Amino acid sequence: MIVYEYPFNERIRTLLRLEDLFEKFSFFLHQSDPLQHHVAIATIFEMLEVAGRADLKSDLLQELDRQKNTLIGFKSNPNVQAEMLDQVINDVERASVNLMACTGKTGQNIRDNEWLMSIRGRTIIPGGACEFDLPSYHAWKKLPTEKRFADISNWFSPLAPLFDAINVVLRLLRESGGTTKVIAQGGSYQQMLQGKVYQLLRVTLPREMGAIPEISANKYMLWIRIMSQDGDMKPKPFEGDVPFDLTLCNF
Numbered sequence: 334m335i336v337y338e339y340p341f342n343e344r345i346r347t348l349l350r351l352e353d354l355f356e357k358f359s360f361f362l363h364q365s366d367p368l369q370h371h372v373a374i375a376t377i378f379e380m381l382e383v384a385g386r387a388d389l390k391s392d393l394l395q396e397l398d399r400q401k402n403t404l405i406g407f408k409s410n411p412n413v414q415a416e417m418l419d420q421v422i423n424d425v426e427r428a429s430v431n432l433m434a435c436t437g438k439t440g441q442n443i444r445d446n447e448w449l450m451s452i453r454g455r456t457i458i459p460g461g462a463c464e465f466d467l468p469s470y471h472a473w474k475k476l477p478t479e480k481r482f483a484d485i486s487n488w489f490s491p492l493a494p495l496f497d498a499i500n501v502v503l504r505l506l507r508e509s510g511g512t513t514k515v516i517a518q519g520g521s522y523q524q525m526l527q528g529k530v531y532q533l534l535r536v537t538l539p540r541e542m543g544a545i546p547e548i549s550a551n552k553y554m555l556w557i558r559i560m561s562q563d564g565d566m567k568p569k570p571f572e573g574d575v576p577f578d579l580t581l582c583n584f
Contacts, residue, residue, distance in 0.1 A: 334537050334538065334539060334540060335537070335538050335539075335540050336535055336536070336537050337535070337536045337537075337538070337545075337546050337548070338533060338534065338535050338536075339533070339534040339535075339536070339548040339550060340532070340533055341530075341531050341532050341533065341534065341550060341551075341552075342532060344392065344532075345506070345532050345533055347383060347384075347386065347389065348499050348502065348503055349503070350383050351380065351383055351384060351495075351496065351499055352496075352499055352500070352503060354376055354379050354380050354383065355380070355496045355499075355500075357372075357376050358373055358376040358377065358380070358489070361373040361376065362482065362485055362486070362489075363482075365478045367474035367475070367481070370474065370481045370482075370485060371462070371474065373485055374449075374452065374485060374488075375456050377440075377443065377485075377488065377489060377492070378443075378453045378456060380440070380492065381439070381440040381443060381444075384439045384440065384492075384495065385439070389439065389495075390432060390435070390439065390495065393432060393495070393498045393499065393502060394429060394432060394433060394498075396502050396584070397425050397428055397429040397432070397498060397501065397502065398429065399584070400425055400502070400505055400584070401422060401425045401426065401429070403584075404418060404421060404422050404425065405422065421505075424501055425501055425505075427497075428494070428497050428498040428500075428501040429498070431493075431494035431497060431498075432494045432495060432497070432498045434494070435491065435494050435495070439492065439495060440491070440492060441491075442488070442491045443488060446488070448469065448470075449488065451467065451470075452467060452470055455467055505584070506532060506533055506582050506583075506584060507533070507535070507580075507582055509582050509583060509584055510533070510535065510580040510581055510582035510583070511580065511581070512535075512537075512578050512579065512580045513578070513579050513580075514576065514577075514578055514579075515576070515577060515578075515579050516574050516575065516576050516577075517557060517558075517559045517571075517574065517575040517576075517577065518574050519573070519574065520558065520559040520560075520570050520571040520572065520573065520574075520575060521556075521557070521558055521559070522556070522557040522559075522577075522579075523554060523555070523556050523557075524554065524555050524579075525553065525554050526550075526551075526552055526553055526554055526555060526581075527553070528552050528553060529552065529583075530552055530583060531550075531552075531581045531582060531583045532582060532583050532584065533581075533582040533583075534548060534550055534555060534579075534580070534581055534582070535578075535579070535580035535581075535582065536548065536557065536577055536578070536579060536580075537577060537578035537579075537580070538575070538577045538578075542575065543561050543562070544559045544560070544561060544571050544575050544577075545559070545560045545561065545562065545568070545571075546558070546559055546560075546577075547559075547560055547568075558570070559571040559575045
């Protein structure tokens with residue numbers, strides 16, 4: 334199955350972008366080739382661009398606090414598994430405490446590192462990080478894999494609480510939704526939302542169908558058009574009915 338997600342607002346869009354960058358960073362960090370570690374560093378620079386909003390940290394702290402209060406309210410419900418609920422509350426509290434302990438602007442340690450900033454300035458130029466442009470960076474890439482891994486991990490570590498908080502918030506958001514099985518008749522599906530506010534839409538499709546959803550939505554209506562791709566990767570309307578799982582998420 335392939336899951337496609339559609340954010341209803343800019344706040345969730347930013348969190349999804351950062352989640353995607355973190356997955357990319359984690360993959361390349363744990364590789365061994367210098368070129369792969371270069372991608373990991375370049376991804377940190379991308380993170381700084383996306384996470385540059387001054388209110389991102391405060392938004393996450395407020396959401397974590399709100400979720401904690403909501404979850405504590407479930408403690409009196411006899412139908413809730415107490416052990417699982419306590420674990421989720423602990424995850425929320427840990428993420429909140431660690432994020433609150435972060436001081437200064439997000440990624441300020443990177444911005445204060447002149448060497449990293451020199452690399453950042455060159456990476457925005459196509460081919461700008463060649464050895465003749467950045468000989469010291471070229472020398473660093475020749476260091477043992479373990480040393481490069483340790484350096485990158487150290488540079489990223491002040492950002493780790495932010496991404497832990499993002500992971501917790503998005504996990505709770507995804508788990509808040511109820512999934513329904515629907516059919517896009519003739520490759521098209523519409524649903525009136527009647528003004529109810531959602532934050533995230535998830536569409537789950539079987540991989541083997543080759544069906545790709547194009548999603549547009551607001552607080553009144555969602556519209557999903559199912560497309561396919563030919564050999565030249567050109568999209569075209571999917572022919573026939575398409576069953577899929579639809580999940581609307583909201584805290």
